[in-house]
Amino acid sequence: MRLSTPSLNSRLRPVFLIRIIGALLLVLLAGCSSVQTGYRNAPTLLYWWLDSYVDFTDAQDPPVRAGLAALHSWHRQQELPAYAEQLSRMQQLAGGNVTPELVCTFVQQVRGHLQRLAGQSANGLARLVPTLEDEQLRLMAQKFEKNNQQWREEWLDGTPAELLERRLERTVDRYEDFYGRLSDAQLALLRQRLAASSFDARQSWAERLRRQQDMLRVFQEHRGAERAAHVKAEMLALMQRTLDTPEPASRARTERLLQEGCETLAALHNSVSATQRRHLIERLRRYETDFRTLAAEQ
Numbered sequence: 419m420r421l422s423t424p425s426l427n428s429r430l431r432p433v434f435l436i437r438i439i440g441a442l443l444l445v446l447l448a449g450c451s452s453v454q455t456g457y458r459n460a461p462t463l464l465y466w467w468l469d470s471y472v473d474f475t476d477a478q479d480p481p482v483r484a485g486l487a488a489l490h491s492w493h494r495q496q497e498l499p500a501y502a503e504q505l506s507r508m509q510q511l512a513g514g515n516v517t518p519e520l521v522c523t524f525v526q527q528v529r530g531h532l533q534r535l536a537g538q539s540a541n542g543l544a545r546l547v548p549t550l551e552d553e554q555l556r557l558m559a560q561k562f563e564k565n566n567q568q569w570r571e572e573w574l575d576g577t578p579a580e581l582l583e584r585r586l587e588r589t590v591d592r593y594e595d596f597y598g599r600l601s602d603a604q605l606a607l608l609r610q611r612l613a614a615s616s617f618d619a620r621q622s623w624a625e626r627l628r629r630q631q632d633m634l635r636v637f638q639e640h641r642g643a644e645r646a647a648h649v650k651a652e653m654l655a656l657m658q659r660t661l662d663t664p665e666p667a668s669r670a671r672t673e674r675l676l677q678e679g680c681e682t683l684a685a686l687h688n689s690v691s692a693t694q695r696r697h698l699i700e701r702l703r704r705y706e707t708d709f710r711t712l713a714a715e716q
Contacts, residue, residue, distance in 0.1 A: 460486075519680075540654045616678065
């Protein structure tokens with residue numbers, strides 16, 4: 419709405435479209451100190467975050483809120499039970515060694531959840547896009563530019579050694595959240611894996627810009643559109659291009675990076691101590707309990 423909006427915690431910062439289509443819900447889970455609190459408040463948090471990009475009009479406000487509430491209800495009923503089952507299987511496997519292939523199996527399952535989330539989100543997006551105004555699209559472009567400046571500072575600005583240290587710090591934070599404190603040998607393993615990775619921030623930058631321009635173009639083309647079925651199909655296509663880039667070279671790089679990630683996680687997991695394994699299993703169990711509790715709520 420067109421009034422001052424509270425800024426969200428920096429832990430909720432997104433890479434844009436995947437949050438718009440509902441993967442925001444997953445990010446909120448990881449970003450909040452309490453999974454249950456964050457998830458229950460997801461529709462409101464998502465509304466304010468989206469409002470910071472397009473500044474909803476009074477007319478847009480009710481349907482956007484209703485759409486987010488419907489998406490949240492669907493996700494709670496249909497997806498959270500599946501998350502809980504997946505976490506249960508992960509606990510059973512966490513006590514032993516794993517292969518990169520097994521890790522990638524779980525990665526593919528997560529990608530399947532994102533695809534379903536994207537498809538479900540198309541309804542609300544298709545209702546919103548035809549109502550967007552020129553000024554709202556200009557605001558969105560400006561927000562992209564502001565976020566891009568920050569992205570460049572984090573991922574492109576600095577010496578190779580500095581950029582490697584930033585990547586290592588983020589990676590260690592993620593893994594220690596699940597395993598507890600990593601050993602010097604495990605830190606060395608991650609450093610070596612990251613240094614040898616095929617990740618290229620310049621290519622990620624180019625793909626980021628492609629996605630943003632694709633979104634702005636599609637939104638502009640369907641402002642004022644009246645054929646609801648056509649608009650929904652276009653939103654679904656846009657989401658698909660965001661989740662899976664249509665450019666073969668970029669898609670191949672993504673798949674290679676995912677494979678490298680699976681290999682790194684398998685290598686790290688197979689190096690952990692009994693204490694670290696117990697830490698992981700307990701963390702997974704807590705998430706499973708949270709998801710089952712939330713899924714049972716009406």
